[in-house]
Amino acid sequence: MANSRSGETVTERIVRVLETFDTDRTVQTASEIGRRARLPSSTAHRIVADLVECGLLERDEEQRVRLGMRLWELALRGSHALRLRQAALPFMERVQARVREHTQLAVLENGETLFVERLSHPHAGANITRIAGRLPLHASSSGLVLLAHGPEELRERVLAGPLEAVSPETATDAALLRRVLAGIRRDGVVVAPGTVEAVSTGVAVPVREGRGRVIAALSVVLPRDTPTGPVAEVLRSAAAGISAALGTHRP
Amino acid sequence: MANSRSGETVTERIVRVLETFDTDRTVQTASEIGRRARLPSSTAHRIVADLVECGLLERDEEQRVRLGMRLWELALRGSHALRLRQAALPFMERVQARVREHTQLAVLENGETLFVERLSHPHAGANITRIAGRLPLHASSSGLVLLAHGPEELRERVLAGPLEAVSPETATDAALLRRVLAGIRRDGVVVAPGTVEAVSTGVAVPVREGRGRVIAALSVVLPRDTPTGPVAEVLRSAAAGISAALGTHRP
DNA sequence: ATCCGATTCCCGTTCAATGGGAAGGGCCGT
DNA sequence: ACGGCCCTTCCCATTGAACGGGAATCGGAT
Numbered sequence: 001m002a003n004s005r006s007g008e009t010v011t012e013r014i015v016r017v018l019e020t021f022d023t024d025r026t027v028q029t030a031s032e033i034g035r036r037a038r039l040p041s042s043t044a045h046r047i048v049a050d051l052v053e054c055g056l057l058e059r060d061e062e063q064r065v066r067l068g069m070r071l072w073e074l075a076l077r078g079s080h081a082l083r084l085r086q087a088a089l090p091f092m093e094r095v096q097a098r099v100r101e102h103t104q105l106a107v108l109e110n111g112e113t114l115f116v117e118r119l120s121h122p123h124a125g126a127n128i129t130r131i132a133g134r135l136p137l138h139a140s141s142s143g144l145v146l147l148a149h150g151p152e153e154l155r156e157r158v159l160a161g162p163l164e165a166v167s168p169e170t171a172t173d174a175a176l177l178r179r180v181l182a183g184i185r186r187d188g189v190v191v192a193p194g195t196v197e198a199v200s201t202g203v204a205v206p207v208r209e210g211r212g213r214v215i216a217a218l219s220v221v222l223p224r225d226t227p228t229g230p231v232a233e234v235l236r237s238a239a240a241g242i243s244a245a246l247g248t249h250r251p
Numbered sequence: 252m253a254n255s256r257s258g259e260t261v262t263e264r265i266v267r268v269l270e271t272f273d274t275d276r277t278v279q280t281a282s283e284i285g286r287r288a289r290l291p292s293s294t295a296h297r298i299v300a301d302l303v304e305c306g307l308l309e310r311d312e313e314q315r316v317r318l319g320m321r322l323w324e325l326a327l328r329g330s331h332a333l334r335l336r337q338a339a340l341p342f343m344e345r346v347q348a349r350v351r352e353h354t355q356l357a358v359l360e361n362g363e364t365l366f367v368e369r370l371s372h373p374h375a376g377a378n379i380t381r382i383a384g385r386l387p388l389h390a391s392s393s394g395l396v397l398l399a400h401g402p403e404e405l406r407e408r409v410l411a412g413p414l415e416a417v418s419p420e421t422a423t424d425a426a427l428l429r430r431v432l433a434g435i436r437r438d439g440v441v442v443a444p445g446t447v448e449a450v451s452t453g454v455a456v457p458v459r460e461g462r463g464r465v466i467a468a469l470s471v472v473l474p475r476d477t478p479t480g481p482v483a484e485v486l487r488s489a490a491a492g493i494s495a496a497l498g499t500h501r502p
Numbered sequence: 503a504t505c506c507g508a509t510t511c512c513c514g515t516t517c518a519a520t521g522g523g524a525a526g527g528g529c530c531g532t
Numbered sequence: 533a534c535g536g537c538c539c540t541t542c543c544c545a546t547t548g549a550a551c552g553g554g555a556a557t558c559g560g561a562t
Contacts (some may be wrong), residue, residue, distance in 0.1 A: 009549080010261035010519080011301040015321075021329025031539055040521050045540065050262040055361070063540085067330050069360045070266075075326035076383035078272025078318050086382070090373070093344060109320045110306070122341070131337070132327035260518080261550080282508055291552050296509065314509085503562105510557070518550085526541075532534085 010047075013039060017047055018056075018067070023130055027066045081107070084216060085117050087245040088207070091238040092119050095220065098234050102127045102221040105207075106142035108150055109134075111158065113143035116216070126197055127221050138177055139166040141192040141202030142217035148184035149206055149214035155181070169194035189232045193224060203228050205235040210247045218242070261298075264290060268298055269307075269318070274381055278317045332358070335467060336368050338496040339458070342489040343370050346471065349485050353378045353472040356458070357393035359401055360385075362409065364394035367467070377448055378472050389428055390417040392443040392453030393468035399435035400457055400465035406432070420445035440483045444475060454479050456486040461498045469493070 020028065020036040034044025048065055051057040055070030076082050088105050096103040101124045105117040113135045129135065137143040137158050147155055163172040171177055184190045193201040204219035218239050220231055271279065271287040285295025299316055302308040306321030327333050339356050347354040352375045356368040364386045371378065380386065388394040388409050398406055414423040422428050435441045444452040455470035469490050471482055
């Protein structure tokens with residue numbers, strides 16, 4: 001935009017503004033947004049006003065600001081994530097009914113695991129993942145599945161790069177991870193105890209689209225001591241169901 | 252932005268670009284977008300490139316363009332729609348398990364009914380509503396509930412304004428609608444046969460948040476001849492459950 | 503080979519956006 | 533009541549990011 005000292009486009013700044021919102025920060029003042037997005041106060045106020053004008057943001061009763069329903073609508077209306085989700089949801093429900101724990105669907109997004117859907121049983125245990133939340137690829141069962149079937153170039157970059165531990169038990173050794181990934185490709189399932197949280201075990205399988213390309217990972221989070229054998233089978237058949245639904249749902 | 256002949260802000264134009272996407276137009280060329288958003292070709296190409304740069308749009312294999320996962324993520328991460336949805340989902344599943352038809356959740360957005368969630372039974376009948384889809388307030392059971400409990404000023408405006416029929420049986424008479432709305436406030440439920448599609452009947456109830464304010468409508472779509480008595484009761488108790496979940500979920 | 507449309511590159515023009523500063527307004531603690 | 537603090541709104545001179553017409557290039561279809 002004109003005269004930005006920093007040489008940014010308006011678009012970038014809008015994204016930075018939207019980025020200041022997250023699960024535990026759903027309403028903010030315009031000044032807060034400015035600070036968090038590193039924008040001069042007057043600029044932040046103007047951009048926020050613009051976004052409110054367009055409906056992407058909304059003002060609540062106390063002139064604080066939150067994400068607008070219009071943004072939600074625009075993001076979902078034409079989204080293919082929605083198609084995947086709609087295809088997957090019935091099968092996820094079935095999994096959840098059988099396993100009675102957290103059931104989640106994740107995709108690969110910009111080198112990270114992005115969780116697209118999550119069903120939580122009322123009595124299920126801990127789970128840090130959230131819808132629209134992210135985790136590193138090497139640090140969750142879903143991520144490992146996506147990494148195992150992702151482009152080799154990405155796999156090498158992740159294995160080379162810094163592998164940070166999310167929990168004390170997260171595997172951060174490249175050689176070990178390589179064996180795990182090979183195991184996933186061989187077995188079609190991964191069991192990852194304690195990689196995200198010490199008290200829980202993730203079990204994940206790949207979800208394929210028509211031509212066999214892996215487009216998502218379906219996973220459940222179990223208490224650490226639960227036997228995983230039956231769960232894997234439930235997940236596998238659900239993933240097959242999702243693939244079929246994706247194939248037939250639209251010509 | 253600088254030099255826009257039409258005096259629009261970049262923000263407006265970005266929204267116009269995003270608006271060109273919808274359920275049956277999820278991938279487009281930059282030129283198509285320009286035409287649909289009424290932007291000069293070179294401008295459209297630049298804006299699209301900017302948006303791709305920021306991840307709000309993505310290019311597919313044939314350099315066509317679609318909504319990006321990043322947009323989806325930003326829109327959902329800090330969204331209160333998500334909170335409502337998460338609270339409602341388990342109860343919607345229960346309704347769907349019992350009724351075995353389309354179950355949907357709608358909110359009031361800018362004078363229209365906006366559908367936030369929809370579960371569809373595999374064997375359920377016709378249903379034109381879609382997630383992130385809209386309908387006029389007077390033309391669906393959900394909309395009638397939202398209208399009945401919406402601000403009076405809005406109600407008067409809608410009743411005064413042109414009332415277009417979605418199906419031949421949509422009620423478009425202000426006096427009749429007034430009676431229907433009063434009935435909703437009295438009975439806490441509405442049964443709307445044929446207002447959206449001749450072959451189906453909508454049944455909807457209000458969903459209230461802690462202080463009793465109506466924030467959403469929960470509805471099912473039944474084949475025209477189905478008895479609606481038991482359904483209303485299932486919906487009412489689900490709505491109560493959602494209210495309770497909303498109240499307790501966060502302090 | 504020839505069209506037609508999409509896309510990319512170029513470049514002079516220009517005003518929308520910028521951001522510092524000042525002033526207004528509300529809340530809280532003293 | 534008062535002063536401090538912060539959010540917000542208004543003002544305005546400055547300026548370079550965005551604009552868009554046009555030409556060139558690419559690519560698929562006929």
